[in-house]
Amino acid sequence: MEDGRRDNYEGVSTAYLKQKLRDEIKRKDAVLLSIYELRQKITELETKIKNGKEGCEWRVRYEAQLEMNSHLEKQVLYLKEKVDKVRGNYTDRLASIRVYEQMPVESLIEVLRHLSKEKRILENQVKDYALRLEQESKLSRKAHDECCKYAAELHWISSHPAFRRQQVDYMKRMKDNPMNAD
Numbered sequence: 001m002e003d004g005r006r007d008n009y010e011g012v013s014t015a016y017l018k019q020k021l022r023d024e025i026k027r028k029d030a031v032l033l034s035i036y037e038l039r040q041k042i043t044e045l046e047t048k049i050k051n052g053k054e055g056c057e058w059r060v061r062y063e064a065q066l067e068m069n070s071h072l073e074k075q076v077l078y079l080k081e082k083v084d085k086v087r088g089n090y091t092d093r094l095a096s097i098r099v100y101e102q103m104p105v106e107s108l109i110e111v112l113r114h115l116s117k118e119k120r121i122l123e124n125q126v127k128d129y130a131l132r133l134e135q136e137s138k139l140s141r142k143a144h145d146e147c148c149k150y151a152a153e154l155h156w157i158s159s160h161p162a163f164r165r166q167q168v169d170y171m172k173r174m175k176d177n178p179m180n181a182d
Contacts, residue, residue, distance in 0.1 A: 022059075022175075025175075026172075029174065030171055033171070038154065041154060057143075058143075061136055064136075065120060065136070068129060068132065071125075072129075099179065150165065
């Protein structure tokens with residue numbers, strides 16, 4: 001009734017008005033049904049994330065990352081101390097070199113073995129961290145892809161014509177027999 005006769009229904013048949021009312025009720029019911037189904041799906045996905053494997057995976061990853069960060073911070077502090085020692089007083093640097101000059105060859109060989117062993121340990125740690133980082137990256141991508149898949153599925157369901165026909169059919173069944181719509 002766009003032509004200015006907002007509350008004036010003269011000349012309009014009651015059958016026409018009843019049909020318009022039924023159509024609006026159907027649209028409203030379809031929207032409400034869609035909202036209900038989407039809320040159910042959201043609740044289901046949230047429950048799955050909270051209680052399911054995904055939630056635990058993220059917690060484990062987070063804890064592993066915290067542990068790795070702690071180790072890296074300790075190494076950074078250790079290396080900063082070493083750098084500070086080396087950058088310290090020039091005479092101190094010469095003194096540390098003189099200590100090695102005064103050591104017997106067997107002791108120097110032992111120090112060299114110890115430093116080589118420490119180097120291998122650090123190289124292995126770097127490889128381990130790189131592998132863990134790669135695994136975490138793959139898991140993160142997998143979780144992201146899964147989230148995108150769920151979002152696409154929700155979008156497809158809500159926009160697919162067959163879904164809308166199902167909503168309309170459901171509303172018709174509700175109208176015909178509200179107690180046995182399911």
